[in-house]
Amino acid sequence: xxxxxxxxxxxxxxxxxxxxxxxxxxxxxxxxxxxxxxxxxxxxxxxxxxxxxxxxxxxxxxxxxxxxxxxxxxxxxxxxxxxxxxxxxxxxxxxxxxxxxxxxxxxxxxxxxxxxxxxxxxxxxxxxxxxxxxxxxxxxxxxxxxxxxxxxxxxxxxxxxxxxxxxxxxxxxxxxxxxxxxxxxxxxxxxxxxxxxxxxxxxxxxxxxxxxxxxxxxxxxxxxxxxxxxxxxxxxxxxxxxxxxxxxxxxxxxxxxxxxxxxxxxxxxxxxxxxxxxxxxxxxxxxxxxxxxxxxxxxxxxxxxxxxxxxxxxxxxxxxxxxxxxxxxxxxxxxxxxx
Amino acid sequence: xxxxxxxxxxxxxxxxxxxxxxxxxxxxxxxxxxxxxxxxxxxxxxxxxxxxxxxxxxxxxxxxxxxxxxxxxxxxxxxxxxxxxxxxxxxxxxxxxxxxxxxxxxxxxxxxxxxxxxxxxxxxxxxxxxxxxxxxxxxxxxxxxxxxxxxxxxxxxxxxxxxxxxxxxxxxxxxxxxxxxxxxxxxxxxxxxxxxxxxxxxxxxxxxxxxxxxxxxxxxxxxxxxxxxxxxxxxxxxxxxxxxxxxxxxxxxxxxxxxxxxxxxxxx
Numbered sequence: 209x210x211x212x213x214x215x216x217x218x219x220x221x222x223x224x225x226x227x228x229x230x231x232x233x234x235x236x237x238x239x240x241x242x243x244x245x246x247x248x249x250x251x252x253x254x255x256x257x258x259x260x261x262x263x264x265x266x267x268x269x270x271x272x273x274x275x276x277x278x279x280x281x282x283x284x285x286x287x288x289x290x291x292x293x294x295x296x297x298x299x300x301x302x303x304x305x306x307x308x309x310x311x312x313x314x315x316x317x318x319x320x321x322x323x324x325x326x327x328x329x330x331x332x333x334x335x336x337x338x339x340x341x342x343x344x345x346x347x348x349x350x351x352x353x354x355x356x357x358x359x360x361x362x363x364x365x366x367x368x369x370x371x372x373x374x375x376x377x378x379x380x381x382x383x384x385x386x387x388x389x390x391x392x393x394x395x396x397x398x399x400x401x402x403x404x405x406x407x408x409x410x411x412x413x414x415x416x417x418x419x420x421x422x423x424x425x426x427x428x429x430x431x432x433x434x435x436x437x438x439x440x441x442x443x444x445x446x447x448x449x450x451x452x453x454x455x456x457x458x459x460x461x462x463x464x465x466x467x468x469x470x471x472x473x474x475x476x477x478x479x480x481x482x483x484x485x486x487x488x489x490x491x492x493x494x495x496x497x498x499x500x501x502x503x504x505x506x507x508x509x510x511x512x513x514x515x516x517x518x519x520x521x522x523x524x525x526x527x528x529x530x531x532x533x534x535x536x537x538x539x540x541x542x543x544x545x546x547x
Numbered sequence: 548x549x550x551x552x553x554x555x556x557x558x559x560x561x562x563x564x565x566x567x568x569x570x571x572x573x574x575x576x577x578x579x580x581x582x583x584x585x586x587x588x589x590x591x592x593x594x595x596x597x598x599x600x601x602x603x604x605x606x607x608x609x610x611x612x613x614x615x616x617x618x619x620x621x622x623x624x625x626x627x628x629x630x631x632x633x634x635x636x637x638x639x640x641x642x643x644x645x646x647x648x649x650x651x652x653x654x655x656x657x658x659x660x661x662x663x664x665x666x667x668x669x670x671x672x673x674x675x676x677x678x679x680x681x682x683x684x685x686x687x688x689x690x691x692x693x694x695x696x697x698x699x700x701x702x703x704x705x706x707x708x709x710x711x712x713x714x715x716x717x718x719x720x721x722x723x724x725x726x727x728x729x730x731x732x733x734x735x736x737x738x739x740x741x742x743x744x745x746x747x748x749x750x751x752x753x754x755x756x757x758x759x760x761x762x763x764x765x766x767x768x769x770x771x772x773x774x775x776x777x778x779x780x781x782x783x784x785x786x787x788x789x790x791x792x793x794x795x796x797x798x799x800x801x802x803x804x805x806x807x808x809x810x811x812x813x814x815x
Contacts, residue, residue: 259715261711261714280714280719281714281715282717282718285717286715287715287716288715290708290711290712292708294709294711294712296709296712296713296727296731297731298730298731307713307726308716308717311717311718311722311726312717355716356715356716359716359717
């Protein structure tokens, strides 16, 4: 795949503090990459630096093979859609969409045709003369997307684009964005803290923590094989147990598991779908978490107090769950991290 | 909510009355030959005041026109410099920012006579006393605190979010200013210009001192006439003052809105 964006050893310092450092990121042409991470981990800073709104303290950025970190933001042809949408309030919907075309001095007829096609694309035909304050949050988001597309950017970047939308709108907007991404073969980078969003939409995910990318890879890879406890903990549906490996066996108060690891202290990660209740009384039932599409039981170890999450099968597991149980682990799904 | 609205309306009505009553009185005086206490109305209609303004005082109209131009220039420069200062104070961090901001307010903090005499000393040194350029600089300096404050508040409220977005869409700084910032700040720009214009146009002491009697503005012309106590003439001059200022405000608002509409109004 042809490389569209390459970030090498990027470092950004704000108020004498390292906000992001050692950032290396490659995005292929037409690829959809999500930058995932908790609030304050530097995701938005990364996008702003790529867009040219923040100066680099070190490193370089290449777009389409050309170094761009030394050229101003308005010449990079990389568009960043901000979290707060930022539609121009003194312009109508059509004027907002046509803005980039006007700046490029595209003739009026072509501008009008472009706006019409984009309004159709975002399913807002006939609303071109509306004022921005007459639109709903979802409509504003769609107009912002159309305005960005009108500029025909080489790379489209979105900073938490759906965070202000309700769940239904968010789903629709995800579909629209993916549709546009495929139709225009757009190279897209999206910042999000929503793991489901990142897993469901991306070709690749870059997971950030503390201003660094701690892992990048396909959604399947990053979910199934997190490289560290931090990476694993981000996805939230796992339990962790500290123990020691000796003689090919991981031993903690809660579990004893055969493994093929060097001796030392390890953290065992157990996903909620890798545990199966079995006869015993090591764990006490403390909570049922029902989310509609799935149901989880939370148990607590009767000695250490550590918690384990167990995904129930709603069809076969009758509720209430057993008040005391033990668990057997699916060895293939376990992950160990040296500590 | 209704209660609050009623209070607001009463306050607005009081403000309107306070502004309108003097205008009505001066208008009545301008067209009256004699108006003695305790008569409710003046004795007879008279155009003596306007004859004095437009016919007898041959220099009056010329001074009015040149005064309008001086004040328009002063207001223009005060608005432009005020915007740039406001932009710097609001958007950038630099050493002694707070002190400099405070310094920019000094012309209205210290008495205008002290301010005028202070800059007069320097203008004599620089050889620009008793000249239009000296009067113009004095007026601009005196208007700056108002324009910096008006535009600073508005610039702060606007932030640089829209400019950043415009730059993402391919605008350089200047294009972003004319397409985005200026249209969004238009009400404040008009307010700042109007405020600066009226301060400059009504400035008597600074003009007298820095102009040394050589540079005559409308305020300098009118002040002794009003002081003389002839209310008919004072009324006529005041009406001309008011109407010319109103015309300038309308003209400026029209021109700047036309320019902005030319730039922004036809995006598609």
